Amino acid sequence: MFNNFTFEYPWFLCLIFLFIFCDFFCKAKNQSYYFVHLKIFNQVTSNTNTLIYLLKYLTIIFSLIALSSPIKILDKQVLKKDGINIILNLDTSGSMKQRGFNSSNKEQNRWNVVNNVVQDFIEKRVNDNIGLVVFGTSVLTASPLSFDKNSQKEIIKYIDIGIVGEKTAMFDSLATSINILKDKKAKSNIIILLTDGEDTASQIPLQIINKLARKYNIKIYTIGIGESNRQIxxxxAQETNAKSFLANSKDDLIEVYNTINKLEKSDIDDNILLLKEYLFFYPLFMSIIFLIFYIYLKNRD
Known part of the structure; x- marks a missing residue:
């Protein structure tokens, strides 16, 4: 019941002990006079004095509880801090139909393997803003930058070979990815390009891509399936201060993504947004009620 109950300023509660100490040891010294039969008078008023004394304590205590700002935590939301913006740039051209990339399942084509490995990579990038760009003859932004990993994994499941054509517009896809990242503020902006063929459909030259990537400080990690486009x-990768990788099997591809995962580390989440309900008005209301009774009894005497 009290698991989510706490105080914003708990040190105010320490003033209760200070009040008790001062009430006992810091009293003002006044002149005293002796009256005959004063004991009888004290007996008549003792009950009232006890109640007044109690009301004084309750007023102070509940006021300090209100000042300490009691709250109930309704929910916690983690805010992403120092994450990385990542564009997963994936080849869906006709050549991705080739089978035999997964030695344990020869019937899987290249795209089936990439699909599964990329989903695992997304799952590991908890702190990062990830976008998806796929390319064939043309280019498609399948997902803008987002922290919603579940949605991105669902989107990838529905992407298939030839969704944007059979050719390979690799350079155009990089231009699209750079355009997404160019104005984004983050610890790092990176593109992970995966392809298995030479560029056969782009209208933008490679020199422009490298120039734009350097201008906006974007790293482009490249993953080549097969040897046909290794040099490019x-x-x-070299022009953008990143690394290039070669994958000839599913195991190679898993290792490549694991390596990139280690190279581009995000800081641990440490910003937490608390959704809370303030409860200070309850003790404040009680302190006002006790104060009213205290004033009434004190003035009546």
Whole structure:
């Protein structure tokens, strides 16, 4: 019941002990006079004095509880801090139909393997803002930058070979990815390009891509499936201070994404947004009620 109950300023509660100490040891010294039969008078008023004394304590105590701001935590939301903006740039051209990339399941084509491995990678990037760009003859932004990992994994499941054509517009896809990242503020902006063929459909030259990536400080990690485009992928990675990788099997691809995962580390989440309900008005209301009774009894005497 009290698991989510706490105080915003608990040190105010320490003033209760200070009040008790002062009430006993810091009393003002006044002149005293002796009256005959004063004991009889004290007996008549003792009950009232006890109640007044109690009301004084309750007024002070509930006022200090109100000042300490009691709250009930309704929910906690983690705010992403120092995450990385990542665009997963994926080849869905016709050449991704080739089978045999997964030695344990020869019937899987290249895209089936990539699909599964990329989903696992997304799951690991808890702190990061991830977007999806796929390319064939043309380019499609499948998902804008988002922290919603579940939605992105669902989107990837529905992407298939040839969704944007059979050719390979690799350079155009990089231009699209750079355009998404160019104005984004983050610890790091990176593109992870995966392809298995030479560029056959782009209208934007490679020199422009490298120039834009350097201008906006965007790293482009490249993953080549097969040897056909190895040299170009090396150039792209080197020009953007990133790394280039080669994957000839599913195991290789898993290892590549694990390596990138280690190279581009995000800080641990440490900003927490608390959704809370303030309860200070309850003790404040009680302190006012006790104060009214205290004033009434004190003035009546």
């Amino acid at each position: 992928l090396n150039v792209i």
